[in-house]
Amino acid sequence: MAKMRVGLLFGGCSGEHEVSIFSAQAIARGLELKSNAEKYDVVPVYIRKDGAWVMDAYDVLKSGSPLLVADDQEVLATERIPTQVANIDIWFPVLHGPSGEDGTIQGLFELMQMPYVGCGVLASAVGMDKLAMKSAFAQVGLPQVKYMEVLRSQVYSNPCVFPKLCDDIELTLGYPCFVKPANLGSSVGIAKVKDRQDLEAALDNAASYDRRIIVEAGVVAREVECAILGNDNPKASVIGEISFDADFYDYETKYTSGQADLAIPASLPADIVTAIQEQAMKAFQAIDGAGLSRVDFFYLEDTGEVLINEINTFPGFTATSMYPMLWKAAGVEFDQLVDRLIQLGLERTARKS
Ligand SMILES: Nc1ncnc2c1ncn2[C@@H]1O[C@H](COP(=O)(O)OP(=O)(O)OP(=O)(O)O)[C@@H](O)[C@H]1O
Ligand SMILES: C[C@@H](N)C(=O)O
Ligand SMILES: [Mg+2]
Numbered sequence: 001m002a003k004m005r006v007g008l009l010f011g012g013c014s015g016e017h018e019v020s021i022f023s024a025q026a027i028a029r030g031l032e033l034k035s036n037a038e039k040y041d042v043v044p045v046y047i048r049k050d051g052a053w054v055m056d057a058y059d060v061l062k063s064g065s066p067l068l069v070a071d072d073q074e075v076l077a078t079e080r081i082p083t084q085v086a087n088i089d090i091w092f093p094v095l096h097g098p099s100g101e102d103g104t105i106q107g108l109f110e111l112m113q114m115p116y117v118g119c120g121v122l123a124s125a126v127g128m129d130k131l132a133m134k135s136a137f138a139q140v141g142l143p144q145v146k147y148m149e150v151l152r153s154q155v156y157s158n159p160c161v162f163p164k165l166c167d168d169i170e171l172t173l174g175y176p177c178f179v180k181p182a183n184l185g186s187s188v189g190i191a192k193v194k195d196r197q198d199l200e201a202a203l204d205n206a207a208s209y210d211r212r213i214i215v216e217a218g219v220v221a222r223e224v225e226c227a228i229l230g231n232d233n234p235k236a237s238v239i240g241e242i243s244f245d246a247d248f249y250d251y252e253t254k255y256t257s258g259q260a261d262l263a264i265p266a267s268l269p270a271d272i273v274t275a276i277q278e279q280a281m282k283a284f285q286a287i288d289g290a291g292l293s294r295v296d297f298f299y300l301e302d303t304g305e306v307l308i309n310e311i312n313t314f315p316g317f318t319a320t321s322m323y324p325m326l327w328k329a330a331g332v333e334f335d336q337l338v339d340r341l342i343q344l345g346l347e348r349t350a351r352k353s
């Protein structure tokens, strides 16, 4: 049987470019493991930070280093993408953050009528935007922290309006609070804010990443995560817990080996495990998820409350990432996981037609 050509799309224009390269390296290895080697041919397609597509990007995949300038590889203009990539059987968009995990690339695949792995346009768009995501979660009754929406125009507004905005945040949420660009991941652009000076700087910084900003009340809680796999009948994994010495689970703590401890399965009461798994499935279905997602929670041990933090429709697959580890603990080896994701992508496409 002819091998299936898997277009491994990675890199991208978001602040999670480097993370995407590491995720793609792991997935490429997984597609060459055991029986996957007889089933799949990996075709690496790299999106540079400036948005240019680089075909057959074996060098970037091997080195793990971003490519900043055009080299002698073929660089495609956006309008030529559909004709140049016609020989791909299924796309595996290993992209994190805007222009990859937010429905834009999924929309391109839909227009091209090409099968792809993971969530569709709607789930990706809603899952990426923390404000839209939280509205969807509220709609299905998922408990979450108190938050406020801020627009860049309010941050860059006249000197009378901005102090009023900060007053409102202080009154409504208090300190500490978390200021986040609404559309990003890997903690890029996020700040834990403890006073007015921090708040002003954090809003300014978040506004440099996104037009939409979310400010959340800070909670002191255990951080737990649940992986979801499947289409219309998804399954929830065991629960993992992250602990660290840093002030919060920031970029460096996430991706520097040894900075965070991951406990899988987390030591939790059985009813809490069930509650988290149920909430994770509910969150996945609330956004019309497909294929995969990782859902992040806060567990407030003193009160027994579980608060949903967010859903990630294309979670990290790096060496320190929880998603593949959670499935391994549930008995799904890495090669089986990437194979299953491809099969789910094909299944979803077949069902639509
Ligand atoms: N409201 C909050 N209270 C306490 N801690 C928070 C809060 N919001 C975020 N954090 C801390 O910031 C981290 C990053 O937040 P969040 O998960 O929303 O960001 P992200 O960039 O989408 O991350 P990723 O996609 O990599 O999981 C959390 O894991 C947690 O440590
Ligand atoms: C990649 C990163 N946004 C994650 O959720 O793992
Ligand atoms: Mg996220």
Ligand SMILES: [Mg+2]
Binding pocket: 296, 309, 310
């Ligand atoms: Mg998170």
